Amino acid sequence: xxxxxxxxxxxxxxxxxxxxxxxxxxxxxxxxxxxxxxxxxxxxxxxxxxxxxxxxxxxxxxxxxxxxxxxxxxxxxxxxxxxxxxxxxxxxxxxxxxxxxxxxxxxxxxxxxxxxxxxxxxxxxxxxxxxxxxxxxxxxxxxxxxxxxxxxxxxxxxxxxxxxxxxxxxxxxxxxxxxxxxxxxxxxxxxxxxxxxxxxxxxxxxxxxxxxxxxxxxxxxxxxxxxxxxxxxxxxxxxxxxxxxxxxxxxxxxxxxxxxxxxxxxxxxxxxxxxxxxxxxxxxxxxxxxxxxxxxxxxxxxxxxxxxxxxxxxxxxxxxxxxxxxxxxxxxxxxxxxxxxxxxxxxxxxxxxxxxxxxxxxxxxxxxxxxxxxxxxxxxxxxxxxxxxxxxxxxxxxxxxxxxxxxxxxxxxxxxxxxxxxxxxxxxxxxxxxxxxxxxxxxxxxxxxxxxxxxxxxxxxxxxxxxxxxxxxxxxxxxxxxxxxxxxxxxxxxxxxxxxxxxxxxxxxxxxxxxxxxxxxxxxxxxxxxxxxxxxxxxxxxxxxxxxxxxxxxxxxxxxxxxxxxxxxxxxxxxxxxxxxxxxxxxxxxxxxxxxxxxxxxxxxxxxxxxxxxxxxxxxxxxxxxxxxxxxxxxxxxxxxxxxxxxxxxxxxxxxxxxxxxxxxxxxxxxxxxxxxxxxxxxxxxxxxxxxxxxxxxxxxxxxxxxxxxxxxxxxxxxxxxxxxxxxxxxxxxxxxxxxxxxxxxxxxxxxxx
Amino acid sequence: xxxxxxxxxxxxxxxxxxxxxxxxxxxxxxxxxxxxxxxxxxxxxxxxxxxxxxxxxxxxxxxxxxxxxxxxxxxxxxxxxxxxxxxxxxxxxxxxxxxxxxxxxxxxxxxxxxxxxxxxxxxxxxxxxxxxxxxxxxxxxxxxxxxxxxxxxxxxxxxxxxxxxxxxxxxxxxxxxxxxxxxxxxxxxx
Ligand code: SF4
Ligand code: FES
Numbered sequence: 001x002x003x004x005x006x007x008x009x010x011x012x013x014x015x016x017x018x019x020x021x022x023x024x025x026x027x028x029x030x031x032x033x034x035x036x037x038x039x040x041x042x043x044x045x046x047x048x049x050x051x052x053x054x055x056x057x058x059x060x061x062x063x064x065x066x067x068x069x070x071x072x073x074x075x076x077x078x079x080x081x082x083x084x085x086x087x088x089x090x091x092x093x094x095x096x097x098x099x100x101x102x103x104x105x106x107x108x109x110x111x112x113x114x115x116x117x118x119x120x121x122x123x124x125x126x127x128x129x130x131x132x133x134x135x136x137x138x139x140x141x142x143x144x145x146x147x148x149x150x151x152x153x154x155x156x157x158x159x160x161x162x163x164x165x166x167x168x169x170x171x172x173x174x175x176x177x178x179x180x181x182x183x184x185x186x187x188x189x190x191x192x193x194x195x196x197x198x199x200x201x202x203x204x205x206x207x208x209x210x211x212x213x214x215x216x217x218x219x220x221x222x223x224x225x226x227x228x229x230x231x232x233x234x235x236x237x238x239x240x241x242x243x244x245x246x247x248x249x250x251x252x253x254x255x256x257x258x259x260x261x262x263x264x265x266x267x268x269x270x271x272x273x274x275x276x277x278x279x280x281x282x283x284x285x286x287x288x289x290x291x292x293x294x295x296x297x298x299x300x301x302x303x304x305x306x307x308x309x310x311x312x313x314x315x316x317x318x319x320x321x322x323x324x325x326x327x328x329x330x331x332x333x334x335x336x337x338x339x340x341x342x343x344x345x346x347x348x349x350x351x352x353x354x355x356x357x358x359x360x361x362x363x364x365x366x367x368x369x370x371x372x373x374x375x376x377x378x379x380x381x382x383x384x385x386x387x388x389x390x391x392x393x394x395x396x397x398x399x400x401x402x403x404x405x406x407x408x409x410x411x412x413x414x415x416x417x418x419x420x421x422x423x424x425x426x427x428x429x430x431x432x433x434x435x436x437x438x439x440x441x442x443x444x445x446x447x448x449x450x451x452x453x454x455x456x457x458x459x460x461x462x463x464x465x466x467x468x469x470x471x472x473x474x475x476x477x478x479x480x481x482x483x484x485x486x487x488x489x490x491x492x493x494x495x496x497x498x499x500x501x502x503x504x505x506x507x508x509x510x511x512x513x514x515x516x517x518x519x520x521x522x523x524x525x526x527x528x529x530x531x532x533x534x535x536x537x538x539x540x541x542x543x544x545x546x547x548x549x550x551x552x553x554x555x556x557x558x559x560x561x562x563x564x565x566x567x568x569x570x571x572x573x574x575x576x577x578x579x580x581x582x583x584x585x586x587x588x589x590x591x592x593x594x595x596x597x598x599x600x601x602x603x604x605x606x607x608x609x610x611x612x613x614x615x616x617x618x619x620x621x622x623x624x625x626x627x628x629x630x631x632x633x634x635x636x637x638x639x640x641x642x643x644x645x646x647x648x649x650x651x652x653x654x655x656x657x658x659x660x661x662x663x664x665x666x667x668x669x670x671x672x673x674x675x676x677x678x679x680x681x682x683x684x685x686x687x688x689x690x691x692x693x694x695x696x697x698x699x700x701x702x703x704x705x706x707x708x709x710x711x712x713x714x715x716x717x718x719x720x721x722x723x724x725x726x727x728x729x730x731x732x733x734x735x736x737x738x739x740x741x742x743x744x745x746x747x748x749x750x751x752x753x754x
Numbered sequence: 755x756x757x758x759x760x761x762x763x764x765x766x767x768x769x770x771x772x773x774x775x776x777x778x779x780x781x782x783x784x785x786x787x788x789x790x791x792x793x794x795x796x797x798x799x800x801x802x803x804x805x806x807x808x809x810x811x812x813x814x815x816x817x818x819x820x821x822x823x824x825x826x827x828x829x830x831x832x833x834x835x836x837x838x839x840x841x842x843x844x845x846x847x848x849x850x851x852x853x854x855x856x857x858x859x860x861x862x863x864x865x866x867x868x869x870x871x872x873x874x875x876x877x878x879x880x881x882x883x884x885x886x887x888x889x890x891x892x893x894x895x896x897x898x899x900x901x902x903x904x905x906x907x908x909x910x911x912x913x914x915x916x917x918x919x920x921x922x923x924x925x926x927x928x929x930x931x932x933x934x935x936x937x938x939x940x941x942x943x944x
Contacts, residue, residue, distance in 0.1 A: 047924035062853055067920070071927045072944065111927040154851040203944045216943025244850040262851075269847065269915075280918075282847070287882035288873050296847045298918040304850055418921075449939055467939070617866050629915070631842070635872035642869055664840075681916055 032116040037123060043114055052114040058122045061131070061160050063138075063247045064199035068304055069208060073111025075138070075199045131164040140171040141178040141222070142248070143194045150190075151249030153262040157197065180225055185215075186233035187732035188240050188308055189251050196250035198224050202242040208449060209305065209442050210236040211465025226250070235737050237438040237717055240311040241304075244295065253292065255312055255729045260284075260291045268633035269296055271620045272310040273367055273547035273613045274721060276506075277417070277437045278622030279306045283314075283614050283633035290314045290614050290634055300418055300683070301622070307438035308733065309717065309724055314614070316727030320596045322609035323638025334607065339639065343653040345606050349589035350654055353569040358560075361387040361568035363397070365575030365594065366721050369618030370551040370627070370677060371666050372593075372610075372643035375658065376574055377557050378669070379647055382656045387563035390552060391576035395583055396510040399564045402701075403509060403518055403542065405553040407694030409686035410518075411509075412550065412625040414538035415501050416683060421447045423539070425490070425497035426455045429478060429517065430710035431505025432462035435717040436545040437623065441465060454497075456481070456490040459505070459710040475513040475520070475705035482524040500532055501539045506549065507713035509542075516705040522698035538691055544623040545713060545720075548575070551621040555673050573600045574643070575610070577722050593646055595636070596722035608650075609640035612723065616642050617663070619670070619677060626683045627676060819909030839888070841865055843901045844915035857894075861901040863912070864892045 030045045036056035043052045048071060053060045063075035121127060139161060146152045180193035198217075203226060206215035215234055218225050228234065234242075243253045265284035272279040272293075279302035282294045293314050295306040325342030326334040337345065350360070362380045364373055377388060390397040403410040415423065420443040433441040441464065447453045448466040455468035458478045469490035471481050480486055484495075494500060502521060508514050525532045525540055532539040544550050552558070567585055573592045577600040584590060584603055592604035595612040613620075615636040621627045636642075644666055651658045660666045670677040676684040686694070718733040719725045735741045841863050848855045867873070871885035884890075895901040898914065905912040930942075 044924045046926050048926060051922070051925065059855060066853070067922045070930055071925050073927055113926055113928070151851070154849060156852050156854070159852070159854065200944045207940060207942055207944065213941045213943055247853065262849075267846070269844065280847075282849075288875055295850050296918075297850065297920065298847075299921045300918065452936070632867045632872075635867055635869070635874065645869070 032114060034114055034116065034118040034120060036120045047114050049112045049114045049118075049120065053120065053122055060122055061156075061164070063156060063160075063197060064201060066201055066204075066245060069201060069204040069245075071111055072200050072204060075134075075197060128164060131160075132166050135161050135165040136169065136171070138197055139165065139169065140173075141194075142197065143177060145195070145249075149192070149195065149249035150252040150257055151195075151246075155249060156247035178222055183227045184231065184233060185228070185251075186235070186239065186736050187729060188254055188312060189234060189243060190254040190257055192250055192252065193226065194250075195248045196226055197248050198226070199247055200226070201245040201247065202226060202251055205242055205245050206234070206236070209241070209445065210238045211445055212236045212239075233736055237307050237309070237434065238305055238442060240306070240308045241295070244304075255315060256292045260286050265291055266633070268614075268631050270614065270633060271628045271630035272306065273369075273620055273630070274309050274313055274724060275307070275437050276544035276547050276550060276623040277302060277439050278547070278620055278624075278626060278628050279310055279439055280628070281306060281310060283631075285614075285633045288634050288637070290317055300416075301626070302439045303443075305439050305442055309438070309720070309730065312729040312733075313724040313727045315729055316596075316723040316725065317612050317614060319728075320598065320722075320726040321612075321637050321640075322595060322597050322601060322607055323640060324609060325639065326601075326604075326607040328605045339641075339649070342606055342608060343650050346589075346591050346650060347653045347655075349591070349605060350570050353587070353589045355569035355589070357384045358387045358563040358566040359569040360385040360572075361389060361563075361566075361570065362557075362572040362574060363389045363391050363576040363579060364548055364552045364557050365391040365573065365577055365600065366546045366548055367594070367613060367723070368548040368552070368575040369613070369616065369630075369643060370548075370555070370621060370670065371618050371663065372574060372647055373548065373552055373557050374555055374670050374673065375644045375647040375651075375660075375666060376572065377555060378658055379651045379654075379656055380572070382651075382658070383654070385563065386560040387566060387568060388552075388557045388559050389564075390549065390557070391573075391578050392510055393578050393580055394510065395580065396514075397579075398559060398583070400558050400561060401509050401553070402514040404694075404697060405556055405558050407686070407690060407697065408554065408625055409538065409540070409691040410694040410698060411542045411544070411553050412686070413503075413541045413543055413623040414686065414691065415541050416624050416685075417443060419537075420444055420501070421451075423447065423497075423499050423501040424451065424453055425494045425500045426453065427481075427494065427500070427502045428455065428457040428459065428468070429502065429504045429521070430459040430508045430511065430712070431503060431543050432460075432464065432712050432714070433503065433543060434462065434464050435712070435714040436505060436543055438717070440543070440623075454490050454493045456494065460712050462712060473709045474707045475517050475710070476707040478517060479520055479705060482520060497531075499537055499539065501541060502532070503541045503543050505713070506542060506544045506546070507711060510713075511710060512708055513705045513710070515701050516703045518698045519701045519703060520705070522695040525695055526692075526699055533688070533691055533695065535688055538686070538688075540691075540695065542623075547620055547622075550623055550625060551619070551627075551677070554621060554625070554677060555670075573604065574647075575722075576600050579603070593643065594722070595640065596726055598722040598725060600722075608646050609636070609638065610643040610646060611636035611640055615640070618643075619667075619680070621677065624683055625676065627678070627680055629680045820907055839865060839868075840911045840913055841905055842913050842915055843898060843905065845898075845917040847918065861895045861898050862892060863895070863901050863905060863910075865889065 031042045032045050033040055033042045034052055036053050037058045039056045041052055041056035043055055050060050050062065050065050064072045146158060152158065182191045182193050185191055200217060203216055206212040212234055214228050214232065216229060218227065242251050264286050268283045270281055270283050272281045280296040280298040282296045283290055284292045284294060293311050295302060295304055297304045324336045325339055327337040327342055327345045329335045360380060360383050362376050380388060417440055426444065433444060445465045455466055456471050457468045458471045460473060461470055469488055471477055471486055508517050569588050571584060571588050571590045573579065573590065575594040577598045579600060581603055590604045591606045592600045593608040593610050594600055595610050601607045613630055614633045617632045618630050619627055620630055648658055660669055667678050714720055716734055716738045718730040718738060724730040843861060843863055845861055846858060848858050865888045867889060868886045872889060873882045873884045876883040902912060
């Protein structure tokens, strides 16, 4: 298990200046100096030798070592030469090694600690010979199926055997190579276990990050196998990451199997929008299609992981798309139209319904980008309306949010995502981060594993990947806890915590007790003095679950009180697909702009095809308030257009003059609204006085809790928006992990065997 | 086919946006963007590799852009709407499928796709066709300054995306066996 040394993982304190430079870590810990390939390097005490070598600019080839996993040292691969003598070594992981012999002679530097004054060579003939030897052992049982292996072209084993391997083998086993049966890990991970080199990265990932403690190893030596012990699928919302981790082709991607080779793909670095974490992704496309989505490392957001929804919902981008403007004809059927026709049909509709002022309503959906929200708000405002709703299934989106939008810290994740690692007590209120922000949840688990973090939860019980103390199901239980009337371990630890953290789920704002919960929390924080909110710590967090919501709040895309009670006559749905059809008056004229033909489009009189998130360069704001710039990887299909351009063109047709014509000036407008929207990648914290003012405004609202049970907003993690609802892979995951229809050990199947 | 797609796009913008956007970029007033002038004077581009910049317009004194040097008629330059594009200067992140970080030290310039003109499936062969002659271009430079200098010489507006900083705590094999006083929080199956 990897111990986070003192507070080394606290991002604010561990100021690593650039990627290679562990040496610049602050000198709190004793530093040691060693020589790697004739270069002196200083690393913090307790670093692995492999880290020291990397810091010295001599990265060591590796299989089992991974920066974000505990050290195993079982592949015996990376073997720098230590000192002048090749010392004998501890055979640390011999039990899992078919490569025992080599490990007697060479030490493995991922397992070896760096020592002061050590002299290390990483590039001598002896080292090469050693690597060649280990490689020969690794390949002894590795099938020669690179041409049909999906890892081909981005395989560590392939690359390293080209570089260090021998051109022939001395291994001639009469019985043939080791054969291992494949495992069924579910609709996402495809296995080809013959190829496994037993690095156990997947096992360590499942144990440490995903919290699936039943992926493991059985057997020893040559018989060691990776599997779930019983016929079971790997039920984790992060399971796709083992595909990346696997250095060979043993675990590959099922949906992507035999689809493309890495060298055919164009990589576009972008931002994920299927939850509000804003995971950094790389969209790999070929021609006009997105072929796969990979994570991009960013320690401030998603480290190196993305959720399965982020990774595999992309096949939903190919189906159910709106490719051409549609106008509903007299017989209630959609007819394809040209852009000018569709836009003038909208202008006519607006005139015909006679909508004016707040009767013109715009609804911001989950996947609306910031640019189009800004342009739409400007358009609607200039038409004289303040009716800017958000897209929520019940009617709560029509009313102004209970936390208000004047102060950013009232609806943001103020502690920041890396800040989770320094929290020592977390109180979850009406949220299951595992479903609402899967990658963020893995940080909580990380912190829970490596520190003495305790977690308490108010709200429905949920299957998290860490233990928590359940404090109750409703706002009254929360009140009791905050009033100090709850006993138990968590309450004790909470009272003593130095960096306590409250995480309020976004669904609380939609609950009848929302106002009560926010105000009691604000009052509690105020009464707790500097314990929760102070200069270096803001422990009040709202976890948003929808990508567009933080940006919508930031630009003030919320209705005024007067607008909330107006019956709309003209409704503009911007990517709004969760909307309740009953909330749309029968005689209203409805326009849907978006990329999928889902619920929203079905309600519309005119559909305008927009671009999906992989098809437009747009700004996205995550739950922390970090704005990031997504990029277009592929063009939108058919006549679909960038969303802000559509709204801009519509403004021209309905006779509203908007002062921007290109994306640069739209971003100028965004800058005028809130400069942080265009300060990409930077996280701008709310200053302490402002945050306190925000809390005061929340605390001011006195409302008694009704005690109605809190509810979790997401029941099916795999299908939460139009893209994932259109995705075949996500449907399979739903069958496998949510409804459990295709689980081998599902009830029916067991009975059949019995 | 080649022309049909982009002109479709232009049709949309022409009929409803009479203030054509094509020539605007040349106007020097473009430089006076709030953010650009606030943090970064446009004449000295950011070399701070740790911060993302706003779009920096390429009109900078003392640098002759390619088209000026080439002597191409100015009229052509105006018509070449494809030319004035914002390029991105960035450091590619490591492919998470592999552990080697070899190409991560370089800086890259690439182009955003063009709406409508980017790519479409050729009906004859099923290949991807494009009206954008830059869509396949990706350039690699040794340093950020080189990349920025090149962009300026070409007359491209550019945007610098900051590389992310890796934060890896020191790791130790012995940590696998550290004794923890409280309830065991992880069951290791390795
Ligand atoms: S399946 Fe892949 S990641 Fe897992 S132990 Fe085998 S080689 Fe390593
Ligand atoms: S990477 Fe060091 S032993 Fe595997």
